[in-house]
Amino acid sequence: MPGIADPTRPSTSSDAPMISLRDVRVSYTGREILHGITFDVQPGETLVILGGSGSGKSTLLRTLVGLEKPTSGEVWIAGKNFAAISDAERDDIRKKIGMSFQGGALFGSMTVGENVALPLREHTKLVDSTIDIMVRLKLDQVGLSGYEQYMPSQLSGGMKKRAAVARALAMDPEILFFDEPSAGLDPIIAAGIDQLILDLKQAFRMTIIVVTHELASAFLIADRMVLINKGDVVAMGTVKEMQTSTHPRVRQFMDRVPEPAVAQELDYLQMLTEQQPKQGSPSPGKSR
Amino acid sequence: MEFARKVGVAIVHALAYLGSLAALAGRASFHAFIGPFLGRPVRFQSAVAQAMEAGVRALPILSLITFFIGLIMALQSAYELKRFGALNFVASAVAISMSRELGPLITAIVVIGRSGSAFAAEIGTMKVSEEIDALETMAIDPVHFLVTPKFIAMVLMLPCLTIWANSMGILGGSLFGVWQADFTWTRYIRASLEALLLRDIVTGLIKSVMFGVTITAVGCFEGLSTGGGAEQVGRSTTRAVVVSIFLVILVDLVFTTMFYFLGEH
Numbered sequence: 001m002p003g004i005a006d007p008t009r010p011s012t013s014s015d016a017p018m019i020s021l022r023d024v025r026v027s028y029t030g031r032e033i034l035h036g037i038t039f040d041v042q043p044g045e046t047l048v049i050l051g052g053s054g055s056g057k058s059t060l061l062r063t064l065v066g067l068e069k070p071t072s073g074e075v076w077i078a079g080k081n082f083a084a085i086s087d088a089e090r091d092d093i094r095k096k097i098g099m100s101f102q103g104g105a106l107f108g109s110m111t112v113g114e115n116v117a118l119p120l121r122e123h124t125k126l127v128d129s130t131i132d133i134m135v136r137l138k139l140d141q142v143g144l145s146g147y148e149q150y151m152p153s154q155l156s157g158g159m160k161k162r163a164a165v166a167r168a169l170a171m172d173p174e175i176l177f178f179d180e181p182s183a184g185l186d187p188i189i190a191a192g193i194d195q196l197i198l199d200l201k202q203a204f205r206m207t208i209i210v211v212t213h214e215l216a217s218a219f220l221i222a223d224r225m226v227l228i229n230k231g232d233v234v235a236m237g238t239v240k241e242m243q244t245s246t247h248p249r250v251r252q253f254m255d256r257v258p259e260p261a262v263a264q265e266l267d268y269l270q271m272l273t274e275q276q277p278k279q280g281s282p283s284p285g286k287s288r
Numbered sequence: 289m290e291f292a293r294k295v296g297v298a299i300v301h302a303l304a305y306l307g308s309l310a311a312l313a314g315r316a317s318f319h320a321f322i323g324p325f326l327g328r329p330v331r332f333q334s335a336v337a338q339a340m341e342a343g344v345r346a347l348p349i350l351s352l353i354t355f356f357i358g359l360i361m362a363l364q365s366a367y368e369l370k371r372f373g374a375l376n377f378v379a380s381a382v383a384i385s386m387s388r389e390l391g392p393l394i395t396a397i398v399v400i401g402r403s404g405s406a407f408a409a410e411i412g413t414m415k416v417s418e419e420i421d422a423l424e425t426m427a428i429d430p431v432h433f434l435v436t437p438k439f440i441a442m443v444l445m446l447p448c449l450t451i452w453a454n455s456m457g458i459l460g461g462s463l464f465g466v467w468q469a470d471f472t473w474t475r476y477i478r479a480s481l482e483a484l485l486l487r488d489i490v491t492g493l494i495k496s497v498m499f500g501v502t503i504t505a506v507g508c509f510e511g512l513s514t515g516g517g518a519e520q521v522g523r524s525t526t527r528a529v530v531v532s533i534f535l536v537i538l539v540d541l542v543f544t545t546m547f548y549f550l551g552e553h
Contacts, residue, residue, distance in 0.1 A: 098425075105422035108417075119427075
C-alpha cells in the first residue's frame, strides 16, 4: 500500500547513540567557552566528563541538558536535535532526563518528599496516594527512607545530594546527569554516592553522564571518559585507555601534576614578578 | 558627540529593560488568564499563600502609615483652607487626595518594601542555588511556577490594600476634623463620602492594578537576572526596590495625565 512505508527514511537502529554532539560551540558574552565538541554516548553507557576548573566541563553539561544554547553545532538527545525543536518537544525530552545539581538545588520551601513529588505532580495525572508511594520508593532507592517530612535545610550535604538524585529519578528518566556528585563531601560519603551511581547503572541500565574532577570516583564509575581542557576534547577512551594514555595533558591530569608555570618556586617567583624565564628553559605554560 | 552617544545607549538600554519587563508580565498574565483554559492550571495554593504574605500581612503597617498620611494631609490642607475660612473642606481635600493619589501610591511603596524586595531576594537566591535551572531541567516553566502566583496575588491584593489605605487615610483626616474643625465623626465621614466621585476611587484602583503589575515584573525580573554569588542577590534586591519606586512613579504620572485629559469631556 502506498504511503505506509517511506524508503527514504533511515531505519532507527537500536544501537543509535543516546546522546550525540556535533561540533558544539558555546559562547558567553562574545567569549567562546567550548570550541567544537564532538562525541557520542551509547545507551546504557556511563560517561565521565573530566576537566579542571574553568575547562568548560560544566558549560558542556549545561548545554547537554539545554540550559545553554550552542552558538553552532548540534546536540542530539534521544534522537532529537535539541536546538531545532519546539518548546513542547524540548519539554518532552526533558521529562526523559534527570539532573542532579552540584549543591542539590532542592527547593528550600518544600519538604524532601514534596521536592521528589514535584515533577510527578507537574507532569502526571497520578493521584496523591500513588505519588506518595512513588516518593517513598525513590527515597528508598537512594537510602533516604523516612525523610519525606524533612526540610532540605535539615539534611547534611551528602543527604541533600541523595535527595536530589531521588528527585532526578522521579520521572524514571532514560538519561541521568550528575554535576560534581562528590564535590564538598568527605571521602566516605563520596564513596556512598559513587556506589549509588553504580547501583543505578546496574539496576536500570540508564545512560549516565557525570561531570567531575575526582579521579578515584571517575575510574570507579566510568565506562568511558572524556577529558576537556580549555573548551576542547583532549582525549576520550575507556578507563584503561585513559590510564595508559601517553598524551601529555592526560598524563598531567591522571598523575596530578601541577601546571608547569607554578611547578617550582622559581617559576612561581617569575610568574609573580613577570620576569622573562632564563635562556634555554621552557617557557611556562607552553609545555603542551 | 560622546555625550549624545552615551544618552543614546542609555535610552536603548532603558527601552530594552522595559521590553523585558513587559515580556515577563505578558508571560505571567498568559499563564494566569489563558493557561487555565489550555489545561495548565494555576498553582492556586501558592497564589493564596502569596496573597496572604503580600496582602494580609501588610495590613498593620499599611494602616498605621496611611492613617498618619491622612492626618498629615488634613493638617497641610487646613493650613491653607483656614485662610479662606473653609476649614470644613478638609474632609473633601483628604478624601480626594487619598483616593486619587496617596492611597494607591503609599500602598505601592509599602508593598515594594515588603514584597517587591522579597520577590527579588527569593527568586535571586533560587537562581544562585541552581533551583531555577533545576525547574527548567524538570520541564517546569519558572515563570508559570514562580512568577504567575505572585502576579495573581499582587494584581488582586493591591486594589484591596488601596481601598483599605483610602479608608485609613480618611480616618486619619477625621481625627483632625473632629479635633480642630468642629466635625463630628459621622459628619466627617459623610462629608468625605459626598465629596468623592466614583471616578476618584476607580482611577486610583486602576493605577493600583498597574502598580501591582509593575512591582511584580520588576521584583521577579531582577531575581531571575541575578548573576552568580550571594552578593548579587543583595544587589538585585536593592535594584528591585529602586527601579520599582521609579517605575511606579512613572506609571502614576502616565495614568494621572491620561485620566486628566480623559476627564475633561
